[in-house]
Amino acid sequence: MNETTTEILALPAFQDNYIWLLRVGGYAAVVDPGDAAPVLAHLADSGDRLCAILLTHHHADHIGGLAELLAHPQTSAGLPVFGPALNNIAGVNRPLSGGEIAVLPELNTALDVIAVPGHTLGHLAYYGASLIDSNLGALFCGDTLFGAGCGRLFEGTPTQMQHSLAKITALPASTFVFCAHEYTQSNLRFACVVEPDNPDVQCRSREVAAARSAGLATVPTRIGVELATNPFLRWDEPAVRIAAAAQLGQPPQNAVETFAAIRAWKDRF
Numbered sequence: 001m002n003e004t005t006t007e008i009l010a011l012p013a014f015q016d017n018y019i020w021l022l023r024v025g026g027y028a029a030v031v032d033p034g035d036a037a038p039v040l041a042h043l044a045d046s047g048d049r050l051c052a053i054l055l056t057h058h059h060a061d062h063i064g065g066l067a068e069l070l071a072h073p074q075t076s077a078g079l080p081v082f083g084p085a086l087n088n089i090a091g092v093n094r095p096l097s098g099g100e101i102a103v104l105p106e107l108n109t110a111l112d113v114i115a116v117p118g119h120t121l122g123h124l125a126y127y128g129a130s131l132i133d134s135n136l137g138a139l140f141c142g143d144t145l146f147g148a149g150c151g152r153l154f155e156g157t158p159t160q161m162q163h164s165l166a167k168i169t170a171l172p173a174s175t176f177v178f179c180a181h182e183y184t185q186s187n188l189r190f191a192c193v194v195e196p197d198n199p200d201v202q203c204r205s206r207e208v209a210a211a212r213s214a215g216l217a218t219v220p221t222r223i224g225v226e227l228a229t230n231p232f233l234r235w236d237e238p239a240v241r242i243a244a245a246a247q248l249g250q251p252p253q254n255a256v257e258t259f260a261a262i263r264a265w266k267d268r269f
């Protein structure tokens with residue numbers, strides 16, 4: 001469906017958030033506008049019209065700019081605002097719970113809506129299977145998956161989050177993952193402790209350190225990179241299971257227990 005190239009820009013916000021902006025032919029959609037200012041600056045500079053807002057979850061650093069954007073003259077009247085139905089967020093007029101399709105006609109794009117409870121119970125991810133090009137997809141996952149990490153479990157259980165992450169890793173390994181925070185470098189410090197003998201983690205740590213000292217973003221990441229280096233996805237890996245066993249005092253019985261032990265360890269790290 002995506003016949004024209006979609007440009008995807010990172011608009012930095014706050015300390016370490018990214019607001020992702022999709023643009024095609026004078027129209028733009030934004031994901032998780034926690035702050036209106038960087039979005040309004042883009043609209044002023046580019047002349048783009050805002051045609052849709054997508055929200056992954058209800059935290060203030062993801063929705064805080066919504067009211068100001070909806071009131072702005074460069075925002076189309078009746079603009080669709082997609083977001084989790086569970087949270088009754090003011091301004092959301094396309095409440096979603098997963099399994100729907102978010103159609104963005106101005107961008108000639110439709111995104112699959114995936115329920116990914118864990119960080120929050122209503123958390124959503126948006127996936128475009130051919131958003132980058134005809135065979136290359138993009139996932140906007142909010143605070144569910146980060147570079148070498150995952151979101152904290154503020155509302156959901158380890159079982160819910162592990163199942164949500166497994167849905168994400170079932171997508172093609174080439175998929176670009178647009179995370180909502182620049183956390184990769186600090187997450188890799190933890191990954192190095194979980195898997196000190198994983199050469200991919202060591203290699204990625206060096207690459208990410210170089211990128212950060214050059215002031216570059218380390219996201220989007222890709223699912224294949226995360227599968228090789230992210231301890232929160234490597235519940236089947238013997239070294240990660242051994243690290244989880246050391247935390248638990250006994251071997252984990254399954255993938256959820258392994259994930260839960262690694263998540264609890266990171267919370268104390």
Ligand SMILES: [Zn+2]
Nearest residue numbers: 057059119143
């Ligand atoms: Zn959050």
